[in-house]
Amino acid sequence: MKKRLAFFPIVLSFYSNQLLAQNFRILSLNFKPMFGNSVLQLNDSVYKLNKNDSIQFETLKFYVSAIEFWNNSAPVWIEPNSFHLMDASDSNTLKLAFKVPSDMIYAEIKFKLGIDSLTNVSGAIGGDLDPTKGMYWTWQSGYVNFKLEGKSNLCRSRKHEFQFHLGGYTHPYNALQTISLLTSNLQDVSIKFDLKTFLSDVDLENKPSVMSPNKDALILSNQLGKLFKIKE
Amino acid sequence: MNWRRNVSVCLLFICVSAFVASKDGLFNIPLNWPKPNYNFSKNPLTKDKIDLGRALFYDPILSQNNTISCSSCHSQFTSFAHVDHALSHGIYDRIGTRNAPVLINLAWNKTFMWDGAINHLDMQALAPISHPDEMGESIEHVIYKLNQSKIYHHLFFKAFGDSIASGEHLLKAISQFMLTLVSANSKYDSIKQKKSVLTLKENNGYQLFKKNCSSCHTEPLFTNQKFENNGLPVDLELKDFGRMKVTQNPIDSLKFKVPTLRNIEFSYPYMHDGRFKNLNAVLDHYVRGIVKSKTLALQLEQPIVLSANEKVDLISFLLTLSDKKFLFNPEFGYPKNLLISLPKD
Known part of the structure; x- marks a missing residue:
């Protein structure tokens, strides 16, 4: 017993040397859905596009995938198996943390809004991609990349509801968005996207529902992709 | 050095899993048939997973009011089609719009459904489970119900080493049973x-x-x-x-x-x-x-x-x-013996 204990400090120092040899830092991405200047809240908060309207949100869920950090036009860190379901009803999901080499310098963050076509045709997958997460179409295979639901007096639909389930992975309606954001080697990054801008371009009155992969879904997805911004 | 070992372990795993499809004779490619389209390396067949899939296939727990199972519209003696029904009926006798197709040789299928709306065998079961005229249920609630069941605790644990059901495991297990439905003895x-x-x-x-x-x-x-x-x-x-x-x-x-x-x-x-x-x-x-x-x-x-x-x-x-041998093969029927051996709910 004594003999074994004698080895203990040696073993410990060996591992601590190993740890010192590879220094890491934690880099965090924090996704912030906004409505104008305020952070968007689900359910009770009421928002306005214009004077006489009102908008409430019930669901906001979307996939962020293929996260990469770039410098000088080359990737410096790529997250393996990078699929994250963001759910505004659970703020923990909106914060991502990565352990990267401490000397890593980056100037650009790239990610995809949605799920790539290969993953879409790969059968049942678990974790954030599990079909029980409410982000998989059942009547026609494919992931919903982005889901926004709520109500507004502008909508002429039943119960004044709007539903945007945006997705589609096949040509010509591949809705996946690649987003590249320039930044300055930040430790904690806030990525904001303004749903007021998004809804201002949507015809809430006549088209309050887009729920299949089609031309409308493609147009709205393209608009969404342009809204992600880093606020320093 | 470390990464090399990891890579070689991965390569070994890939080589092994490529052969798993035919291990123990759970799945054999009939003579002179093309290679199957299903990627078995992502869901290697095991007896326990096939058993779980078979139990699920015959269980009306997949439907909203626990009345309709996969086998309600896919009976073995008709090659897993729906005998005498032009259009099938689901929960509350609701009538759908299409004829239930046979479920055979699905490992070779590239798409599923009459219109190819489903892109992978694993995802196929989601469609009838959630269609209001078929099982009218949600996959989330199916998982909830399965997690209340001692029988399925046992079956999921045996199959996946995890007694808690998930969407991925449910779908993979149903795929496994369907993959075994090879008809090539005519x-x-x-x-x-x-x-x-x-x-x-x-x-x-x-x-x-x-x-x-x-x-x-x-x-x-x-x-x-x-x-x-x-x-x-x-x-x-x-x-x-x-x-x-x-x-x-x-x-x-x-x-x-x-x-x-x-x-x-x-x-x-x-x-x-x-x-x-x-x-x-x-x-x-x-x-x-x-x-x-x-x-x-x-x-x-x-x-x-x-x-x-x-x-x-x-x-x-x-x-x-x-292929009458297929139509009356007891391995594809209601899993009576399997269910008898399990604790009751």
Whole structure:
């Protein structure tokens, strides 16, 4: 017993040397859905596009995938198996943390809004991609990349509801968005996207529902992709 | 050094898993058949996973009111089609819009459903589970119900080493059972293996088949898996335009997947809406019922000519595609023995 204990400090120092040899830092991405200047809240908060309207949100869920950090036009860190379901009803999901080499310098963050076509045709997958997460179409295979639901007096639909389930992975309606954001080697990054801008371009009155992969879904997805911004 | 070891472990794993499909004889590729389309390395077959999938296939727990199972519309003795039902009925006797297809040789399928809306066997079960006219249930609630069940705690643990059910494990298990449904023991197959011979009539039918049918119903699977418009007049009530709904492209209007002809003797009624009750009616359609339209299959532009005797011969060949060994194989039936051995809920 004594003999074994004698080895203990040696073993410990060996591992601590190993740890010192590879220094890491934690880099965090924090996704912030906004409505104008305020952070968007689900359910009770009421928002306005214009004077006489009102908008409430019930669901906001979307996939962020293929996260990469770039410098000088080359990737410096790529997250393996990078699929994250963001759910505004659970703020923990909106914060991502990565352990990267401490000397890593980056100037650009790239990610995809949605799920790539290969993953879409790969059968049942678990974790954030599990079909029980409410982000998989059942009547026609494919992931919903982005889901926004709520109500507004502008909508002429039943119960004044709007539903945007945006997705589609096949040509010509591949809705996946690649987003590249320039930044300055930040430790904690806030990525904001303004749903007021998004809804201002949507015809809430006549088209309050887009729920299949089609031309409308493609147009709205393209608009969404342009809204992600880093606020320093 | 470390990464090299990791890579070699990964390579070893890939090599091993490539062979898992046929390990223990759980899945064998019939002689002279093409390679299956299903990627077994992502869901290697095991007896326990197949058992779980089989239990789920026969369990109405998948439906909203626990009345409809997969087997309600896919019975083994009809090659897992729905006997005598043009359109199937789901919960509360709600009627759907399409005929339940046979579930055989699914490992070779590239797409699923009459219009190919489903891109992978794993995802297929989601459609009937959530369709309001079929099982009317949500996958989330199915998982909730399964996690209340001692039987499924046990079966999921045996299969996946985790007693908690997940969507991924449920779907993979159902796939595993369906993958085992290989039908390749018909008289036709024994002739190809030179263990039997066709009668004169059957052989005449085979020649007619090769001339008139096999460009779409290609051997050995008896489907080319393409989507074609076979000249059926549109049902004005169902207004089903098939593949076009999926691709939103007018060139796919009225196209439906070419179905396999294996076990065709038992999978009546025929066509995507089950409009023909017997094979005579099907042949009558091809001989004198074709409706010409822009998307009609090229193969059907020239009329098919068959005399009354030739129709009889062609049908006698089609009957050689029946695989009774498959239809009555106890391994594919209700898993009575498995369920008896388990603790009750």
